[in-house]
Amino acid sequence: MSTRLLVSVVDDDESVRESLPDLLREFGYAAQAFSSAEAFLASEYVGKTGCLILDIAMPGMTGPELQRELIRLRYQIPVVFITAHGDESTRPRMIGQGAVECLSKPFSDEALLRALNAAFGAG
Template identity: 45%
Template sequence: MSVPPLVAIVDDDPSMREALEDLVGSLGYRAVTFGSADDYLASPERKRVRCMILDVQMPGMNGLDLQSHLVETNGAPPIIFVTSYGDDTVRRRATRNGAVAVLEKPVQESAIIGALDTALGKR
């Protein structure tokens, strides 16, 4: 029996983390949540992460800087950004570093599902 993929959710908003965790779980994936980039980087779970849902604006290291760090250290799984700050500069930087999608809040569940399917090779 195969183990469902692990999706990391990194967002400083507890209600957003909970909503995304519920959605990810309803799709049959496992989810692990973090309130900051530093919490994610300190976690031993990150070695098992197959995809990330990542906020841009967070205290401390922001999502774009976390993405850059992960790319530089060859530790970047596919990343889906979900953000209130989806301007062209954010989109360019995120996609240049390999983001699967940059989705603006409030985001439709169908958009997240489609991005997860792409990130996890379902499409």
Template identity: 45%
Template sequence: MSNRTLISIVDDDEPYRDSMRKLILLFGYTVEVYASAADFLGSRHLTDTACLVADVHMPGMTGVELHRHLVDAGYAIPTILVTAYPDEVVREQALKDGVVCCLSKPVDDDYLEQCLRSALQPGTPIEDNS
């Protein structure tokens, strides 16, 4: 992947958002970060985003709601959801709705990298890490 491939991170937890930004930069991607779904939706990078990494639980619009909103609006942005509060029902529904991966915080670096590759190159296998 080119280092110009843009990954957008939406998470209301600033320290986590910053650490995720640094990690994804180490993978070689360009990264933009947002504190809320509204910030992302209003950004100039919405249409440039190759993959979205969003927190499930955020004030306002959740990561699940953000993914559904993007799909309904016609934006086919591969999405990876992360959460500190894993819920199997939410996970299963999100995967049925087309989310690439659902990860528990703290995320496994290697698994995140696999999920990003799969999001950016559909058909790339992901080892089950649940």
């Protein structure tokens, strides 16, 4: 392919913002990282993003709130939630609200890959 699919990562945690994009590039995707939902919305990448990897709990606008905002703005970007919190009820709830997947940190690369395939496969 000449253009890679863009995956945008929105997470307030620095470790994640550093490490995830490199892995995504190894998977063959293009990657951008943002420290907050507001930063993402304010950027030029909203329309270009093929898949969003979103932290759930963030100061300011949360992950689910960003998801709703994007729907309101008529974007149909598949969302994969990642979270450091989480109990058994989180994943079903997120999926029930339309997310492609919800992964708990730390997650394996296979799990991430499966989620991305599902996101792009469905798209």
